[in-house]
Amino acid sequence: MTTLLASLLLLAYPLIVYFGLGLVEPRWLAVPLVAVALLRAWRQRDRVWLVVAAGTLVLAVAGLLANAAWPLKLYxxxxxxxxxxxxxxxxxxxxxxxxxxxxxxxxxxxxxxxxxxxxxxxxxxxxxxxxxxxxxxxxxxxxxxxxxxxxxxxxxxxxxxxxxxxxxxxxxxxxxxxxx
Structure with a gap:
């Protein structure tokens, strides 16, 4: 169930970012992205998803530090x-x-x-x-x-x-x- 939820959240990610940017700073949109990516990597325990989680973490940290949307848009x-x-x-x-x-x-x-x-x-x-x-x-x-x-x-x-x-x-x- 958590894998399905994580997948649906990742599919909806562009819409979450689009609507979220009007409500909160970009840095706060990085937090759920990392959580979902790490959850999926942990549940799948697959090298590919671990690479995705690591790349996501890099993008999210860049978004957090710069408080910018562009790193989040690179997902x-x-x-x-x-x-x-x-x-x-x-x-x-x-x-x-x-x-x-x-x-x-x-x-x-x-x-x-x-x-x-x-x-x-x-x-x-x-x-x-x-x-x-x-x-x-x-x-x-x-x-x-x-x-x-x-x-x-x-x-x-x-x-x-x-x-x-x-x-x-x-x-x-x-x-x-x-x-x-």
Whole structure:
């Protein structure tokens, strides 16, 4: 339950920052961010989340010390950078991230699907690079509303479009494979 709550709070983070900036100083918005990130890292006990928690702590301390919003706005960039690193590193291992996920859902994973999952992993790497870049641009040069709109809605919609598009392509590839 606490992991779900932490996940929902992190998803809503851009909106919390946007509305919170009108109510409290930026330094006070850093405190719940650190608490949620540390809670999630503690609950997950995963290296990736420990890296995210450490990066979050750095951003939050910068926000606390400077009493500025810009370090807090870099959190979505941090998430994209970590995910890009994880997905890209998996391309140099025997199984890509997408292949590992696919094998969990489909125990009889066909060998010919390995190439497809590598391509999907590469597409996600491109997405994280693109999304992280736009997140950085909105954090540094956009106003609070633009930052919140992109990072709290548009980026999630783009991710949903990518998920849905990949699902449709995968169905088509499977249908072609089953008819061959």
């Amino acid at each position: 979505p960039l941090l998430i994209n950078a970590v995910l890009l690193a994880v997905f890209a590193a998996s391309l140099y291992s025997p199984q890509s991230v997408i292949e590992r996920l696919a094998r969990r859902m489909e125990p009889d994973f066909p060998p010919e699907a390995v190439g497809y999952t590598r391509k999907v992993t590469q597409v996600w790497c491109g997405f994280f690079l693109f999304n992280g870049s736009l997140s950085l641009l909105t954090a540094l040069w956009g106003d609070a509303a633009t930052w919140a709109l992109y990072n709290g809605l548009i980026s999630y919609l783009l991710m949903g479009v990518l998920f849905a598009g990949e699902w449709l392509v995968r169905r088509r590839v499977r249908a072609g494979r089953n008819h061959a």
